[in-house]
Amino acid sequence: MKWLAAILSGLLLALPAAAADYAALPGGSFPSVLPADGKAAPAQIAPFALRTEPVTNGEFLAFTLKHPEWRRDRIAGVFADGDYLSHWASADSLGGSISAAQPVTRVSWFAAEAFCESEHARLPTWYEWEYAAAADSHRADARQDPAWRERVLRWYGRPSNVPLPDVGGSPDVHGVRDLNGLVWEWVDDFNALLVGSDSRDQDGADKFKFCGAGAISMREKENYATLMRVAILSSLKAPNTTTNLGFRCARSK
Amino acid sequence: MKRLFALLCLLLVGTLHATTPLPGDSIYQLNAQLTDQGGKTWPLDARRGQVQLVAMFYSSCSMVCPMIVDTMKLTQKSVDEADRDRLGLLLISFDPARDSVEALRQYAERRKLDAPRWTLARAEPVATRQLAALLGVQYRPLPDGDFNHSSELLLLDPDGRIVARTNIIGRLDPEFAQAVDKALHASSN
DSSP states (O other): OHHHHHHHHHHHHHSOOOOOOEEEEOOEEEOOSSOTTSSSOOEEEOOEEEESSOOBHHHHHHHHHHSGGGSTTTOOTTTSOTTTTTTSSBTTBOOTTSOTTSBOOSOOHHHHHHHHHHTTOBOOOHHHHHHHHTOOSSOSOOTTSHHHHHHHHHHHTSOTTSOOOOSOOOOOTTSOOOTTTTOEEOOTTGGGSSSOTTTTOTTSTTTTTEESSOOOOOOOTTOHHHHHHHHHHHTOOTTOOOTTEEOOOEEEO | OHHHHHHHHHHHHHHHSSSSOOOTTOGGGSOOEEEETTSOEEEGGGGTTSEEEEEEEOTTOOSSHHHHHHHHHHHHHTSOHHHHTTEEEEEEESOTTTOOHHHHHHHHHHTTOOTTTEEEEEOOHHHHHHHHHHHTOOEEEOTTSOEEEEOOEEEEOTTSOEEEEEOOOSSOOHHHHHHHHHHHHHHHO
16 A cells, blocks of 8 residues: 555656646736835835746645655644644545645644645735735726725635635736635735734833834725735734645746 | 756755655645855755744835844854854845845845855745745845835744744844744754
C-alpha cells in the first residue's frame, strides 16, 4: 500500500505541473477603503499579474509532495496551527470527499506564501486584491453599482457547512475568476491593514502604542462589504487556518 | 551561490546544535538571512543560545522608536548586573529600503548601542514581513515614508520561543522585567 502511494506520488511529481494562469492588471490610482495616508489619498498600484483562480487542493497537494516540510505532519507549529490541511484524508492524499479542483483552505499565511514562492510569485498586497476584486464582467471598478455589493454580501450570507464549489467561476473584465463568492483570501500585508483599533486617535491613551504621522481611517463607510473583509483579515494571525480561507498569488511586472 | 551559502550555514548551525532539534514553536524555524550594523550576514537561528529582547523599528522614526530603544535600555538595566551580559538586544528594521547597513551603524552610534550586546539588523522585504508575522508586529508604510506600526518588546528564550511580550513603552513594565529575570535564571542552569 505504501509503495503504491509512493509510486502514485512519484507519478504526480513527474507530471509536468500545468503552469497556473496569470492575468495582467494595469493598476493605477485606486480609491481604497483604506486611504494610503490615513486620510484621503488613493492607493497607487503598479501594474501586476494576478493568478486567474485561487490555488486548489490538487495544486497544494502537489506542492506539499514536492516540499515535504509543508506537509501537515511535518510543518513546524510556528508556521501553522493544528487545523492546517486537517480536512484532507491524510498528509499526502485528499481522500474521496475532497475535490482536487476546490480551492485549498485551512492554509496559514506562511504556507500560502511558500506556495507562491514555489511558482515564482508572492501573495498580492491588500491594495492589489481590493483593486482586482472591484471589477465585474465589464468594468474595472463596479463598486458603486448596488448589484456588485449585493453579490458580495449574498456570498457572505452563504452557510459555510456546505462543500465549496470548484474554482472556475465566470471571468471578470481582467480575466480573473472567483475573487468574490468562493473563499476568503490571504494577502501579503494582512496584519498591517488596521494598525490597532485605537490608532485613529494618536493623542489618546494609546499615543505611545503607535508611531507614524496619520493612522488609517476607513473611507466609504457604506462599503461595508469590503470593510468586512478587512476586519476578518485583520483579526487573523499568520499561523491561523480557517475552513474558508484560501489564497491566490501575484507577480510584480 | 545562494544555495551554497545556505548549505554552509546549515552545516555550521548543524554542528553547533546537532544534539537538540529546534522546538516547533521557535521563531528560528524561519530560514531568513539578516545583516547587522557591522555588515555581517547570518541566518536568523545564529541567534540561538541566548536570552534576548527583540523589537522592530526603523531608524528614521522620530516618535515612538526612540522610546522603544529607551525601554529596552531600561529593561536591561533592571536585570541583575551579574546576568546583564547574558541578555542579547536585537533591533530589526522594517524599513529595508532605507535602513542600509550604514544607516543602522550610524543609528547605533548615535544612540550608543554598542556591539556585541546590541545588534541592529535588516533583512530583505519578504523576510522582513515574515519576521514581523512571527513576532506579531504590525507595520504599514505611509506615502510620506513614515510607518504606522505597533510598538512591542518581545522576550525570546535561548531556543527562540517567545516567552513574554509587552506594549508598555516609555517606562519599565515590571511584569515583563520579571519574565526577563526568570528567563535568564532558567538559562544559567
